[in-house]
Amino acid sequence: MNDRAADQVQRMLALVPYLKDRAGVPVEQVARDFDVPAATVVRDLNVLWFCGLPEAVTGEMIDVDMDALDSEGVVRLDNADFLGRPLRLTVHEALALIVALRTLRETAAAGTTEAIDRALAKLESAAGDGAAAARQVQVVAAPMDARVGAAAQQALHEGRRVHLDYLVPSRDETTARDVDPLRLFSAEGHTYLEGWCYRAEGVRLFRLDRVVSLEVLDQPAAPPTQARSRDLSEGLFQPGDDDLIAVLDVAPSAIWIAEQHRVDSRVELADGWLRVQMRVADEDWLLHLVLRASGDVAVVQPTAVALRITATARAALAAYAVP
Amino acid sequence: MNLVIALLVSQGYVSKDRIRRVVEGYRDQTDEAFEKMFERDKEELREIGIPIELGSNDKMFDDEPGYRIRRDAFELPRIDLEPDEAAAVGLAARVWQHARLARQTSTAVLKLKAAGVAVDSEALTLVEPLLAASEAAFEPLWDAVVARRQVTFGYRRPGHEPTTRRVQPWGVLSWRGRWYLIGHDLDRTAERMFRLSRVTGPVEATGPSYAFEVPAGTDLRALARQLEPRPAEGTATVRLLAGQGQALRRRASSVTAARDGWDAVELPLLDPVLLAAEVVALGPAAVVVAPPEVREAVVHRLQRLAGEAVSR
Numbered sequence: 001m002n003d004r005a006a007d008q009v010q011r012m013l014a015l016v017p018y019l020k021d022r023a024g025v026p027v028e029q030v031a032r033d034f035d036v037p038a039a040t041v042v043r044d045l046n047v048l049w050f051c052g053l054p055e056a057v058t059g060e061m062i063d064v065d066m067d068a069l070d071s072e073g074v075v076r077l078d079n080a081d082f083l084g085r086p087l088r089l090t091v092h093e094a095l096a097l098i099v100a101l102r103t104l105r106e107t108a109a110a111g112t113t114e115a116i117d118r119a120l121a122k123l124e125s126a127a128g129d130g131a132a133a134a135r136q137v138q139v140v141a142a143p144m145d146a147r148v149g150a151a152a153q154q155a156l157h158e159g160r161r162v163h164l165d166y167l168v169p170s171r172d173e174t175t176a177r178d179v180d181p182l183r184l185f186s187a188e189g190h191t192y193l194e195g196w197c198y199r200a201e202g203v204r205l206f207r208l209d210r211v212v213s214l215e216v217l218d219q220p221a222a223p224p225t226q227a228r229s230r231d232l233s234e235g236l237f238q239p240g241d242d243d244l245i246a247v248l249d250v251a252p253s254a255i256w257i258a259e260q261h262r263v264d265s266r267v268e269l270a271d272g273w274l275r276v277q278m279r280v281a282d283e284d285w286l287l288h289l290v291l292r293a294s295g296d297v298a299v300v301q302p303t304a305v306a307l308r309i310t311a312t313a314r315a316a317l318a319a320y321a322v323p
Numbered sequence: 324m325n326l327v328i329a330l331l332v333s334q335g336y337v338s339k340d341r342i343r344r345v346v347e348g349y350r351d352q353t354d355e356a357f358e359k360m361f362e363r364d365k366e367e368l369r370e371i372g373i374p375i376e377l378g379s380n381d382k383m384f385d386d387e388p389g390y391r392i393r394r395d396a397f398e399l400p401r402i403d404l405e406p407d408e409a410a411a412v413g414l415a416a417r418v419w420q421h422a423r424l425a426r427q428t429s430t431a432v433l434k435l436k437a438a439g440v441a442v443d444s445e446a447l448t449l450v451e452p453l454l455a456a457s458e459a460a461f462e463p464l465w466d467a468v469v470a471r472r473q474v475t476f477g478y479r480r481p482g483h484e485p486t487t488r489r490v491q492p493w494g495v496l497s498w499r500g501r502w503y504l505i506g507h508d509l510d511r512t513a514e515r516m517f518r519l520s521r522v523t524g525p526v527e528a529t530g531p532s533y534a535f536e537v538p539a540g541t542d543l544r545a546l547a548r549q550l551e552p553r554p555a556e557g558t559a560t561v562r563l564l565a566g567q568g569q570a571l572r573r574r575a576s577s578v579t580a581a582r583d584g585w586d587a588v589e590l591p592l593l594d595p596v597l598l599a600a601e602v603v604a605l606g607p608a609a610v611v612v613a614p615p616e617v618r619e620a621v622v623h624r625l626q627r628l629a630g631e632a633v634s635r
Contacts, residue, residue, distance in 0.1 A: 006367045009324055010430070014437035021439055033436055035429065047324065054329040054345035082332050085398035086437035090372035091469060093434075096427040100418035100454065103497075104411060107450040112411075119408035126402045133469050136494035138543035141452060153450070167569050172605065174569050187420075187453040189499030212573065232420065232453055253482040259520040272484075292600040295627030312606040313628035319610045320622050 011036070012044050012051075016062070016083040024074045045069065045077075053082065094130020098123060099137050106141035107186045109153060144191045148211045149184075152193050156181045161219045162195075165212040170288035174212055175199065180221035182229050187236055194230070196223035203227055205236070237262060243279040246286050247301040250274045254296035257289070275300070287312070326364055327373060331397060336378050336389030365390075373397065404440045413442040420455040423462065456502060460522035461495075464504050468492045470532040473509070477523040485523050490515070493537045498550050505546055507535075516546065555591035559598055560612040563588050567608040571601065587612070599624060 011034060018033070019025065031038040045064050052061030065076035089097070098120065105116045124131035155162045162181060167174045179195040182203065186192070190207050197204040245264075250257050252272035263276040280286045286305050290297050291312065299306040325346045330337060339361065343349045349357050365375055374396040379388045404412065416432045419425040436442055456462075460476065467474045474492055479485040490506040493514075497503075502519040561571060562585045571588060572578065579587040592598065592614070599620040602609045611618040 006371055009327070009368070010371045011433075012324060013327070014433050016437075017439075018437040034433060050347070051324045051328060053332060054325070082328060086434040087372060087397060088399050089431050089434060090427075093372075093427045093431040095469065096419060096424045097412070097415060097431040099424075100415035100428050101411060103418050103452045103454050104415050104449065107452045109449070112407075112449055115405070115407035116411045119404060119411045122402055122404060122408065123412075126400045136468050136537060136543075137496075138494065138547065139454065139497040140499065140544065140547045142499040144450070149450070167573070169570050169604075172567055172569055172608070183451060184449075185451040185453050187455065187500065189501070191450060212569075255479075255481050255521075272482075288604050291604040291606065291628065294600060294603050294624030309628055310630055313603075313625045313630075315607040316603070316609075317622070317625045317629055319607060320618070320625075 008044060008047070010087070011040075012048055013083065014086045015041075015044055016048065016077065016080045017086045019075055019077040020080070020084060023076050024068075027069065027073050027075055030075055041075075042069065045075065048077070048080075052079070089127055089130055091130045091133055094123070094127035095133045095137065098127065098131065098134040099139060102134075103139045103141070106139055107144065107191065109150065141186055142189045142191070144186070145208050145211070148208050148214050149191060151214045151216055152181060152184055152208065152211075155214075155216045155221070156184055158216075159221050161217045161221045162193075163215045163217055164206065165214075166206055167210045167212055169210070170285040178217075179204075179206070180223040180227070182223065182227065185232075187232065192236075196227040203230060240279075240281075244282060244286065244302065245277065246280050246299065246305070247275065247277050248290075249298040249300060250276055250293075251296040254293050257293065257297060283308070326361075327368060327392065330375065330390055330392040331394060333391060336376075336391045338387045338389040340387075342390065399434055399438050402435065402438055402440070404435070406441070406443070409435075409440050409442050412440070414449060414451065416442075418452055418454050420453050421457075421461070424456070454497060455500070456497075458502055458519035458522070460504075460519045460526050461502055463526035463528060464492060464519065464522075465495060467526070467528045468495055468504075470528070471535055471537070472528045472532050473530050473534055474526055474528050476526040478517055479521050479523050481521075488515075488517070490517070491535045493541055494543045495519075496543050496547055498547050503550075505541075505543060516549070552593060555593050557592045557614065558589055559592040559595075559614060559617055561588050561590070561602060562586070562610045562612055563605075564608040568605050571605075571609070592617075595620065603628070 015030070015034070027038050027041050030041045034041065048062050049064045049066070050061070060079055062080045063078040068074050068076050101116055101120050101123070105113055105120070108116055124134070152162065162179050163176065164179060165174050165176050177197050177199040179193070179197050181193055181195040183194050184191065185194065190209060193206045193208060193211070194203065195206070196202070248257070249269065250273060255274065258266060258274055258276050261278055263278045265277045267275045269275050283302070283305055286299070287308055290299055290305070290309055299309065325348060326342070329342065329346050342361070343357055349360065352360060369375055374392060376391055376393065377388055378391070412432060412435060416428050419428055432442060464474065473489065475487060475489050477485050478488045489509040490504070491509065492504055492506040494505050495502060496505060504517040504519060506515065507513070508515040558576065561568070563571065565580070565584050565586060568588070571590060574590045575588045576591060577589045581587060595617050599617050602611050602621050603624045611621050
């Protein structure tokens with residue numbers, strides 16, 4: 001057995017009990033539930049057909065109805081009562097699922113935590129060692145603005161458009177937008193509304209703590225067909241084609257900048273400073289970041305931003321009447 | 324697959340010779356090839372969590388040891404989930420944004436489906452939490468926590484030189500999207516919390532598994548409270564140009580408009596360092612009036628930015 005064979009055994013050990021109470025299930029449905037191509041299910045069934053009790057017992061083989069599979073695309077499997085239950089959850093599987101459920105509970109609205117708690121209690125009693133290991137993992141989410149959060153959840157649930165006033169700190173401006181919600185999610189310590197923004201004419205993320213006000217409109221949400229949730233597996237902030245490339249020198253006390261943003265490259269300089277290259281949305285965003293870091297970050301490129309920073313700081317100093 | 328079935332349905336331990344006779348695929352192999360195949364298959368089955376035991380049927384007689392799979396250790400116990408519980412499980416399958424943990428969660432959910440649970444994740448409208456773990460140290464530390472093995476790693480706090488830490492890992496904590504390790508630091512002989520993004524270089528696990536006990540009463544959630552922002556201590560007054568400084572205005576306890584186009588904004592003072600940074604970011608549109616230490620901090624920061632006192 002190579003790795004794929006081990007995967008296949010694992011899948012087949014789930015497939016047999018799965019089919020026990022689902023006689024005549026379409027092969028496409030099995031493929032969806034197992035998240036594999038239908039051809040893989042057919043291949044597994046062909047292997048199972050040659051599996052069975054050892055000769056010394058009865059010599060009986062698992063019976064797969066190959067005619068029904070070929071002609072109707074449905075699965076019927078018999079003579080497999082000795083594999084009536086799936087394999088136990090391993091410690092790591094149980095732990096991954098329990099931690100995922102707890103994470104779900106952290107951000108769930110009051111009405112749904114009860115169902116999650118019941119699911120958790122049942123899983124923990126079925127999981128044994130995995131449940132014990134779960135005591136060593138905790139997830140704490142940032143609190144969500146209850147007022148905005150509840151309204152956004154209602155809009156999503158009822159499929160209605162929202163009107164929101166949204167603050168962009170790097171430009172210090174609040175803009176009004178109409179948005180068709182696609183989903184609500186929390187990531188990296190914040191809750192976001194993802195939706196089709198009619199002002200930007202594109203899918204945008206809105207951090208809920210920056211939503212100044214949110215009104216659920218009577219109008220039903222009708223996002224254009226090209227409006228799809230983004231795949232976030234590569235992180236929240238994905239590089240765009242029109243990103244600005246910045247080169248920054250970062251002091252040891254400001255290493256959080258390299259920790260919190262995706263940097264393309266980093267080089268160690270003298271005294272623990274780092275030179276990093278990163279992609280930023282625009283000059284305003286970079287200016288905001290560097291002003292906040294107040295000397296712990298020096299802009300190497302683009303030089304236009306470096307000049308703007310000096311000019312801004314000098315203008316601001318004038319108000320303090322310091323020479 | 325046939326090996327699993329043969330060991331599962333047998334009444335007692337099955338000797339290796341017998342396994343070779345009854346299991347399809349082993350029968351026609353040479354001695355050497357059979358030994359190799361059997362060892363490899365056994366190992367791979369154990370890796371996917373199948374409990375293959377070695378023992379003998381009768382302790383009184385010195386008969387040949389054999390193998391078996393105990394049904395109660397093999398099978399998932401009975402688990403019935405209500406539709407709303409199953410929906411929660413379906414949503415949980417989408418939480419992990421870490422390849423290995425996402426895969427392990429999917430396998431767990433698959434086993435539940437095989438046990439008859441109908442998982443339908445569309446039945447609930449919830450905030451979908453996405454739990455990422457992009458820190459390189461996450462996977463080795465997670466494994467060390469589960470196995471309770473001692474670890475050694477390089478660690479750098481901002482503004483400090485990197486140091487080597489030897490730790491008994493008690494647990495991991497995700498706090499607002501950042502991962503922390505909590506454990507007993509063997510050189511400092513004290514409980515410590517480490518931010519995973521500050522771990523430098525590889526994490527090395529040493530010594531046996533289950534090498535230590537996590538002290539009873541270790542409460543990761545309570546430890547997480549150390550990370551919470553402190554409550555407000557006093558107030559600050561900032562002059563803001565009309566219409567500017569939106570983020571500060573949202574936190575304001577009072578806004579007094581002056582005739583000169585500036586507003587006097589009073590707000591609770593949570594973190595003086597953070598407030599100074601926010602004011603500096605607004606450039607000439609914001610001026611701190613009080614407290615004096617924030618005012619001085621802003622001036623110092625602006626001087627560094629203006630190139631007057633950059634210590635570099």
